[in-house]
Amino acid sequence: MSVPRVALTVDLVILTVREQRLCALTWMRDSEPYRGCWSLPGGFIQLDEDLPVAAARVMDEKAGLADVRIHLEQLATFGYPDRDPRQRVVSVTYLGLAPNLPASSRAQVTWKPVDVLLAREENAFDHRRILRDGVERARSKLEYTPLAAAFCPPEFTVAELRRVYEIVWGTPLDPRNFHRKVTGADRFLVPTGTTTTRDGGRPARLFRRGGAVQLHPPMLRPSA
Amino acid sequence: MSVPRVALTVDLVILTVREQRLCALTWMRDSEPYRGCWSLPGGFIQLDEDLPVAAARVMDEKAGLADVRIHLEQLATFGYPDRDPRQRVVSVTYLGLAPNLPASSRAQVTWKPVDVLLAREENAFDHRRILRDGVERARSKLEYTPLAAAFCPPEFTVAELRRVYEIVWGTPLDPRNFHRKVTGADRFLVPTGTTTTRDGGRPARLFRRGGAVQLHPPMLRPSA
DNA sequence: ACAAAAGTGTTTGGGATACACCCATGT
DNA sequence: ACATGGGTGTATCCCAAACACTTTTGT
Secondary structure, three states: OOOOEEEEEEEEEEEEEEOOEEEEEEEEOOOOOOOOOEEOOEEEOOOOOOHHHHHHHHHHHOOOOOOOOOEEEEEEEEOOOOOOOOOOEEEEEEEEEOOOOOOOOOOOEEEEEHHHHHHOOOEOOOHHHHHHHHHHHHHHHHHHOOHHHHHOOOOEOHHHHHHHHHHHHOOOOOHHHHHHHHHHOOOOEEEEEEEEOOOOOOOEEEEEEOOOOOOOOOOOOOOO | OOOOEEEEEEEEEEEEEEOOEEEEEEEEOOOOOOOOOEEOOEEEOOOOOOHHHHHHHHHHHOOOOOOOOOEEEEEEEEOOOOOOOOOOEEEEEEEEEOOOOOOOOOOOEEEEEHHHHHHOOOEOOOHHHHHHHHHHHHHHHHHHOOHHHHHOOOOEOHHHHHHHHHHHHOOOOOHHHHHHHHHHOOOOEEEEEEEEOOOOOOOEEEEEEOOOOOOOOOOOOOOO
């Protein structure tokens, strides 16, 4: 029995926080279609390759973030027939949250603020839609998982973590109540025992990510 | 440029509540591979077909639930290389919640309790894993969306809705507090103005689904 | 001394839980 | 009359928001 076969890609929504803004890793296209438009880093899946493996390979080859072991989770699959003008291509997308890192050395790959990307129209395929879904997923994941810490360097202060929440959610948070909530949440943060004054003022305790997978209790967004 | 192409299927996790149990629609395989094992209803995607359209077609052709317009949402995509012994097949899965309906007239398609399906090993491909993910998604969706009402007939009582929650979550709920919460949630339920005594006792008001998409405030599971 | 940021204590209000109690039907 | 389930009222508790206040640094 013969069945239709389609080309399958993995496309990545890699987010970070840098210079007080939520940014996504973009690939500037230098060939048709959509030459000169931004796209998400992506690549075709090999026949013998598992989906997460393909995602990790694209992280390496296209995004230039090979060494960095960042959290990658499946976002959604996009496959309406004409999303790629050349042929039927179905895209399995992954969401990753990274600390503020230099991206690839290639000029083609850069961090861009998501609000700029979502406002501009010059995007390839349906990648603006995919980015929007990824950002929304990240926003809600911050509520009930400890993934906000994935945006931070290995050691960070409570205030730095709060800045992540404020930038991703786009809302100011009360520093005092935030402090109590995150330090009280089960296995969210583990103190290193050291402090830093890099943010000015009184020395702040440094923390590392704890082993929690879910957040109890969750950090809920202000009612919006 | 030549790229690898793979076969793509849509597989459905269709859940309902019947006879006090959470059940899933299963397809009994009558050909190899996995002859005699249960599987999820599924089918190959056509070249010119959007993914949700393919899901609706499978609902019709395989599940025999054509007329019924039920809620279908994308669940996840499964694609490790050897999940189908014949060839590389990637499966885009959808989750649907249905009221208690007669399934197809074909004996091959039946409702089976999910606890039985998840306990048994005689399943095709990785469909047990997919079912498990679908059930978990449904459980958490009941918390913050009004989808529990999708398990009910068009008109239903608060107690019938409560039974849905109790069966899907596997926990008893306080009838009084449940009543207050669901009738107080914004646009969850709209009263029809009529009552029924089909459950015995004092007549219960009948409700229809309201227009809410999210639940404010959410119905949280007992801490478990 | 003063500014700046970290961290703690305290009050208060809304929502959830637990449960007593009343209502409206069938038998 | 009584059983059965529908529905309301109420005390209590917990948690989160709001914000005054103390602590510890740099300049």
